[in-house]
Amino acid sequence: MTTRDKLLGLTVAVLWGLNFLAIRAGLNHFPPFFFAALRFLVIAVPVVLFVPQPKVPLKWLLLYGFGFGFLQFAFLFSAMHIGMPTGLASLVLQSSAPFTVILGALLLREHVGRRQWIGIGVAIGGMVLIGWDRAVDPTGILPTRSGASLLPVVLTLLAGLGWAFGNLGSRLAQAQRPMQLMLWMTVVPPLPMLAVSAVVEGPGTGWAALGTSFSGSGWPALAGLAFIVGPATLVGTGIWTYLMGRYSAGTVAPFSLLVPVVGIGASWLVLHENPSVVSLIGAAVVIGGCAWGFRKAAGPAVATIGTPPLVRPLA
Template sequence: MPARDRLLALTVAALWGLNFPAIHLSLQQFPPFFLAALRFAVIAVPTVLLVRRPAVRWRWLLGYGAGFGILQFLFLYLAMSIGMPSGLASLVLQSSAPFTVVLAGTLLRERLTARQTVGVGLAVAGLAGIAVHRGELGGGAMLLPVLLTLCGGLGWALGNLSNRLAQTSEPFRLTLWMSVVPPLPLLAVSLVAEGPARITSSMTTLADRQGVLALGGLAFTVLAATLAGSGIWTALMSRHPSSGVAPFSMLVPVIGIGASRLLLGDPVYPVELVCGAVVVAGVLLGTGARPARRVRRDAAEEGASVPTMPIP
């Protein structure tokens, strides 16, 4: 991979890592379910008007949107709103990778290799260590956000399966159209769980400093992390083997934890850093790509695009 493309991959990792503090800022103003609906609505409206729908079955498009869009962000935003540190969220959300491997083996009958099994085991051990540490720090009050974030990772994994089954040659267009699915269901959940009064209050107090920061965080999430980040990532994946590009996504929790510490003052515990390193090692081991020639041959036989995009 040329130096220019390595720099682009690092830029995407930085955008996705910084996205977690940006989400934190937005959650200071907006209730979590409404924020999730707002995030996708901002993308969905121009997508419906300007972007041609990819040639995939509706079931896989809806499944992708339900798993990646609704379940992931419903649980992630709720977890962050009740105390999940943004840096730790960027790490625990990597649970989507081992979840995807296990679900693919269970539901799609894909064979798990010894390497994948060891990788999943390492990732699970690291995540369990983080959960135990959080429980020891603050009991259920600190453990619950971790469990909710794990549920978000499971939702992401379910979305990954639908993404894979869609077998599209237009991954960026599929990602845009996936955003059409979540807004209305998330808004319905917000109206029931958070209520019209709380939603209205969040929208009518945007002129103060907190409101401006929240809008800035939302703009960063939509424009930088989602549109720019996913666009660059798709281009890189189309030019290089996934084995050369995908490992850069493991820098996301590193940048997320560092940025959360510097920008938000989140505490960093050595035991969680060690467990985080175990998680990252497990993800890298368990999701190791096949040789490039085999990947291209299998993709040609299946009519599928190989890479998926880990957009937070």
């Protein structure tokens, strides 16, 4: 990989890591389901008008859009809305990598080597450590946090599982133009997400928040939305697609492991989030397990891991 392309990979990691700050800014103003619908709707409208529909089976486009777009962001935004720390969310969402490999092995009969299984086991151990830290006190004896402290972690894991199902849909679609497929994926989530928003949050709640977002106090949410749509999704995914077209998945995918490093660091600097030592150890275990387990892997099972974290992320 050339120096320029390495810098491009680092740029994507920075954009996707900072994307979690943009999500937090949006969720400080918008209800979560409506905000998830809005971030896709802004892209979907011009896509339907100006981008040709990809020549792929509709069922795989729907699986991609429902898993990656609807399930991932419904769970992720809900988790962050009820208390999932921003930096920790960027890390736990990386559970999509082992989930993708496991689903590929179970549903598509893809081969998974021993090294990958060990890496998956180590990464899962790190996730368990983070969940344990969120559920109990530092001594590990008395529950000092409410059950809701563990719930955001579980919801974020479900978001990673949804992303993994989306990865399978993306892989099975076998699009000749991956960027075109990604853009059309954004057409799937808005309507079901708006329906859920109307039922759960109220039919007028999100639209009222959109109206007040143009006031002085609402500009951070609009800035967050603009960052998610522009730099994080269109620019970041465009660069990622370019890199995936030039290099193997095993060469490009490790850059995505830098996303939680940026996310946790940016959340510490900007939001003053201070993750516990146990959570940081868990984060290192997760990243280390993924990096070691997938470093020399190749083939279809790993190719899905390189799919952008948020067609982001997202994250």
